[in-house]
Amino acid sequence: MRRASRVPLSVWLIAALVVWACVGAVVTRWAPETLDWGHMAMSPSWRYSHWFGTDRLGRDLYARCLAGTRISLGIALVAGVLSVSFGTVYGVLAGFVGGRVDAWMMRCVDVVYALPYVFFVILLTVVAGRGPMMLFVAIASIGWLTVAQIVRAETRRVCQQPFVEAARVLGLAPHTLLWRHVLPNVIAPVLVYATLLIPQLILLESFLSFLGLGIQEPAASLGNLLSQGTQEMEYAPWMLLVPSALLVWVVLSLTAVGEWARARWSVYAA
Amino acid sequence: MAVSSRLRWSGDCLLLQYALRRLLWLVPTVLAVVSVAFFMVRLAPGGPFDQEQTLPPAVKANLDRAYGLDQPVGVQYERYLWALAHGDLGPSLSDRDFTVNQLLAIGLPVSLALGGMALLLTLIVGVPVGVGAALWPGGRFDRMVGALALVAIAIPTYVVAPVLALGFGVYLRWLPVGGWEPGRWSDAILPVVSLALPSLAAVTRLVRASVLEALHLPHVRTAHAKGLHPVTVIWRHVLPPAVSPVLSALGPTAAALLTGSLVVETLFGLPGMGRFLVQGALNRDYTLVLGKVIVYAVLVMGLNGLVDVLQVALDPKLRQGLKR
Numbered sequence: 160m161r162r163a164s165r166v167p168l169s170v171w172l173i174a175a176l177v178v179w180a181c182v183g184a185v186v187t188r189w190a191p192e193t194l195d196w197g198h199m200a201m202s203p204s205w206r207y208s209h210w211f212g213t214d215r216l217g218r219d220l221y222a223r224c225l226a227g228t229r230i231s232l233g234i235a236l237v238a239g240v241l242s243v244s245f246g247t248v249y250g251v252l253a254g255f256v257g258g259r260v261d262a263w264m265m266r267c268v269d270v271v272y273a274l275p276y277v278f279f280v281i282l283l284t285v286v287a288g289r290g291p292m293m294l295f296v297a298i299a300s301i302g303w304l305t306v307a308q309i310v311r312a313e314t315r316r317v318c319q320q321p322f323v324e325a326a327r328v329l330g331l332a333p334h335t336l337l338w339r340h341v342l343p344n345v346i347a348p349v350l351v352y353a354t355l356l357i358p359q360l361i362l363l364e365s366f367l368s369f370l371g372l373g374i375q376e377p378a379a380s381l382g383n384l385l386s387q388g389t390q391e392m393e394y395a396p397w398m399l400l401v402p403s404a405l406l407v408w409v410v411l412s413l414t415a416v417g418e419w420a421r422a423r424w425s426v427y428a429a
Numbered sequence: 430m431a432v433s434s435r436l437r438w439s440g441d442c443l444l445l446q447y448a449l450r451r452l453l454w455l456v457p458t459v460l461a462v463v464s465v466a467f468f469m470v471r472l473a474p475g476g477p478f479d480q481e482q483t484l485p486p487a488v489k490a491n492l493d494r495a496y497g498l499d500q501p502v503g504v505q506y507e508r509y510l511w512a513l514a515h516g517d518l519g520p521s522l523s524d525r526d527f528t529v530n531q532l533l534a535i536g537l538p539v540s541l542a543l544g545g546m547a548l549l550l551t552l553i554v555g556v557p558v559g560v561g562a563a564l565w566p567g568g569r570f571d572r573m574v575g576a577l578a579l580v581a582i583a584i585p586t587y588v589v590a591p592v593l594a595l596g597f598g599v600y601l602r603w604l605p606v607g608g609w610e611p612g613r614w615s616d617a618i619l620p621v622v623s624l625a626l627p628s629l630a631a632v633t634r635l636v637r638a639s640v641l642e643a644l645h646l647p648h649v650r651t652a653h654a655k656g657l658h659p660v661t662v663i664w665r666h667v668l669p670p671a672v673s674p675v676l677s678a679l680g681p682t683a684a685a686l687l688t689g690s691l692v693v694e695t696l697f698g699l700p701g702m703g704r705f706l707v708q709g710a711l712n713r714d715y716t717l718v719l720g721k722v723i724v725y726a727v728l729v730m731g732l733n734g735l736v737d738v739l740q741v742a743l744d745p746k747l748r749q750g751l752k753r
Contacts, residue, residue, distance in 0.1 A: 281710040389591040403588045414583045
C-alpha cells in the first residue's frame with residue numbers, strides 16, 4: 160500500500176508544466192505577437208534567444224507556445240469547472256427527484272449526445288461569434304453530459320442506501336437530505352472523473368482550434384500552433400514538434416494522474 | 430473462432446426474422462435523424478450564397494429560386510424527402526458543378542477503403558495483443574501494452590499523423606507524404622496507421638479486460654480440469670464469451686472509421702468524405718451536410734444492427750430468448 164500512496168511522476172510532470180505556464184515568460188524577451196523581422200522561420204537558436212525558433216512571420220515560438228499552453232490549460236480548467244458543476248447539479252436533481260422528471264432529463268442528455276459535436280460547435284460559432292467565451296460554452300456544453308450521467312447513477316445508488324432512508328424517515332427536509340447526505344457521497348467519483356475530463360477538454364479545444372473554429376490568429380493555442388506546424392513541417396519541423404511535445408506532455412500526464420486517482424480511490428467512473 | 434459453424438447452424442428462420450425486423454427499424458430511425466438534421470442546419474443564420482461577394486438582390490433571388498430555397502421550409506422538407514425516396518440527395522450548394530450523389534460517389538469509396546483497412550488492422554493486431562496481455566496480467570508484456578495503449582489513446586490523430594508523415598515521409602523518405610492513386614499501396618500505409626491507432630488501443634484494452642474476466646468463469650476451470658490443451662481452452666471457451674463486449678463497441682468504432690476522418694484526409698490529401706460535414710456546415714451547404722449525416726446514420730445503425738444479430742447468433746442464451 161505504501162507504493163500506491165506515493166505521489167506518482169505524472170503529478171510532478173503536470174505541476175512542472177503549470178509552474179512553467181505561470182512564470183515561463185521571465186526567461187524570454189519576446190512577446191507572443193512581436194515580429195522579429197531579421198529572423199523569420201529560424202530554427203531554435205541560443206544566440207538570438209529564440210529558444211524554440213520562430214515562425215514564418217518571425218514570431219518567437221517559445222513565447223507563442225507559452226501563451227498557447229496558458230490558453231489551453233485555462234480554457235480546459237474553466238470549461239471543466241463549468242461542466243462539472245452544471246453536470247453535478249443536473250445529475251443530482253434527476254437522480255434525486257426520479258420518476259418521469261428523471262426520465263425526461265436523461266432523454267435530453269441522450270439527444271444532445273446523438274448530435275455530431277463538430278456540427279453543434281459550428282452552429283454555436285455562427286450564432287455567438289468566435290471568441291474565448293463561445294469556446295467555454297461550446298466545450299462545456301459537451302463536457303457536462305457524461306458528468307450528469309455519472310452523477311445521476313451515483314445519486315440513484317446513494318438514495319437506496321439505508322442511511323438515506325433513515326434520514327428520510329426521521330423527517331429531514333429534502334434539501335437538507337440532499338445537501339448533507341447525498342452530495343458528500345457522490346462528490347468523490349465526480350472529482351476523480353473531473354481529472355479524466357480535463358485532458359479530454361484540452362483535446363477538444365485544440366481540435367477545434369486545429370480546424371480553425373477555436374482560438375483565432377494572432378492569438379495562440381496549442382491547437383492552432385499545431386495546425387500551422389503541420390502546414391510548414393517540411394521546412395520548419397520545430398514548429399510541429401514543439402507544440403506536439405507540449406500537447407502530449409499535458410494530455411498524457413493529466414490522463415495518467417486521472418487513472419492513478421481512479422485506482423487510488425478505487426472509483427469506477429465510466 | 431467458432432463463428433462460421435454457429436452461423437450455419439443458426440440459418441434458421443427465427444434469426445432471419447430478427448435480422449429483417451432490425452433492418453425495417455432502420456427506416457423510421459433514419460427518417461427521424463434526417464428530420465432533426467434538416468431543421469437544425471436551417472436554424473443557423475445565413476444562407477449558402479452569403480459568402481460570394483455581395484450579390485445583387487435579383488441574382489440572389491434567382492439563385493434561391495433555382496435551388497428551391499425561396500419556398501417555405503415545410504415545402505423544402507417535403508421536396509427533399511420526396512427526392513430522397515428516389516435516391517436523389519440533391520445538388521451540392523457549395524461544389525456547384527456536382528450533385529451530392531456524385532460527391533459521395535467520389536468520396537465514399539476512398540473513405541470506405543481507408544476505414545476498412547484501418548478496421549482490419551485494428552482487429553488483426555488488437556485482438557491477439559489484448560489476449561496476450563490478459564494471459565499474464567501484471568507481467569512485462571501486459572505493462573508494456575498498457576503503457577502503449579494509454580499513449581495511443583491520449584495522443585490525438587492531428588499530432589500522430591503529421592509526426593509520422595514528418596518522420597517516415599520527409600526525413601526517412603520511405604513512404605509518400607500524401608496523394609492517392611488507386612493501386613499504389615504505399616499511399617495508404619501512413620493514413621491507415623494514424624487512423625487505426627486510437628481504435629487499436631481501445632480494442633486492445635477492451636479485449637484484455639473481457640478476456641481477463643472470461644478466464645475466471647467456472648466453465649473455463651472445468652475445461653482446464655478435464656485436460657484440454659490451453660490453446661483449445663482459449664479458442665473454444667474463453668474467446669466466445671469475451672467477444673460480446675468487444676463486438677458491441679465495434680459498431681460505432683467501425684462507423685466512425687468508415688465515414689472518413691477530416692484530419693487524416695486533409696493531412697494526407699486524400700479525396701475522401703471526411704471534410705463533408707465541416708465544409709458543408711461552414712458553407713451552409715444543406716444538402717451536403719444531410720448527405721453525410723444520412724450515410725453516417727445508416728452506417729451506425731446498420732452496423733449496430735449487424736452486431737446485435739451477430740450477438741444473437743453467437744450467444745445460445747440470446748437465441749433461446751428469440752424463441753419465446
